[in-house]
Amino acid sequence: MSGGAGEVVAAIRRDGFAIVEGALEATRLARLRSELAPYIAATPCGADPFLGLRSKRIGNIFMRAPVTRELAIDPYVLAIADGVLLPYCAAYRVNFTGVQHLEPGEVTQGLHRDGHLYPFVNPAPPTILGTIWAVTDFTADNGATVIVPGSHLWPEDRVPLPHETRPAVMPAGSLLLYTSGLIHGAGANRSTGVRTGCAIHYNLGWLRQEENQYLTLPPDVARTLPHRLQRLIGYDFGAPYLGIVHGDDPIRLLEDGPPAGPKVRSRPEISAAQRRARRFRVVAEDAPTEGVGLGAAKP
Numbered sequence: 006m007s008g009g010a011g012e013v014v015a016a017i018r019r020d021g022f023a024i025v026e027g028a029l030e031a032t033r034l035a036r037l038r039s040e041l042a043p044y045i046a047a048t049p050c051g052a053d054p055f056l057g058l059r060s061k062r063i064g065n066i067f068m069r070a071p072v073t074r075e076l077a078i079d080p081y082v083l084a085i086a087d088g089v090l091l092p093y094c095a096a097y098r099v100n101f102t103g104v105q106h107l108e109p110g111e112v113t114q115g116l117h118r119d120g121h122l123y124p125f126v127n128p129a130p131p132t133i134l135g136t137i138w139a140v141t142d143f144t145a146d147n148g149a150t151v152i153v154p155g156s157h158l159w160p161e162d163r164v165p166l167p168h169e170t171r172p173a174v175m176p177a178g179s180l181l182l183y184t185s186g187l188i189h190g191a192g193a194n195r196s197t198g199v200r201t202g203c204a205i206h207y208n209l210g211w212l213r214q215e216e217n218q219y220l221t222l223p224p225d226v227a228r229t230l231p232h233r234l235q236r237l238i239g240y241d242f243g244a245p246y247l248g249i250v251h252g253d254d255p256i257r258l259l260e261d262g263p264p265a266g267p268k269v270r271s272r273p274e275i276s277a278a279q280r281r282a283r284r285f286r287v288v289a290e291d292a293p294t295e296g297v298g299l300g301a302a303k304p
């Protein structure tokens with residue numbers, strides 16, 4: 006599709022995924038390829054079947070491929086992330102960055118839900134918005150991500166039948182976006198070429214990030230990043246009070262000179278978004294329900 010952000014959000018809510026062709030123009034696609042090339046060349050294949058014995062995986066991509074700093078804060082992508090994640094949180098974070106590069110001979114990855122990082126039973130509200138930028142074409146033969154449309158709405162234990170899966174075929178420069186409940190996995194590479202994807206995922210601000218952004222991008226490194234990205238990787242509140250440093254806005258760690266004003270434990274936008282965000286009534290599956298409910302559900 007090539008629709009506006011609202012249309013993409015509607016597709017993700019309905020189908021669990023959307024593919025936007027032409028999301029990355031030729032110049033930045035070329036930069037992405039050339040910035041990643043030395044790292045792909047120097048990286049060995051994976052050590053376990055889930056990560057892919059014929060796959061190369063590279064993390065911390067903001068430091069390795071600087072163009073990805075722009076992709077992570079692309080206004081179109083963030084408008085989609087706003088639509089998918091902001092109903093459930095005051096702010097979202099970068100969850101994970103990584104290159105998934107499949108060599109010929111790679112087999113299909115075990116299908117899974119990214120949402121299983123967290124202890125929620127499907128169907129659940131989206132906790133993560135996954136995005137994979139196609140660095141090469143994604144074809145049915147070279148390992149295009151296998152997706153199960155609609156599976157974000159399935160009961161936890163429903164297993165997809167072969168005819169319910171399909172490859173997320175897309176030309177280089179496209180963007181696959183999918184929600185945490187979508188069953189998916191890297192496909193088998195039966196071709197003679199490689200398949201390279203560059204993932205930048207986002208998660209609800211009150212959940213821990215999969216890739217530890219504070220250790221991969223500590224303050225001295227984070228200072229070199231664009232301000233919006235600094236906030237997005239976590240030098241910000243995840244909600245009012247959530248993430249304070251010395252009782253203050255964590256972004257101040259990255260600022261030079263004396264603090265510009267008094268300490269703050271939220272920002273007006275964060276507080277407003279927190280008031281709008283939905284709240285959850287939690288009932289543990291295998292524990293007495295008495296006393297387990299957290300907070301009050303909005304009517």
Ligand SMILES: O=C(O)CCC(=O)C(=O)O
Pocket residue numbers: 105114148149150151189190191192202
């Ligand atoms: O590379 C892909 O197509 C998807 C990879 C994936 O889902 C994973 O590694 O968890």
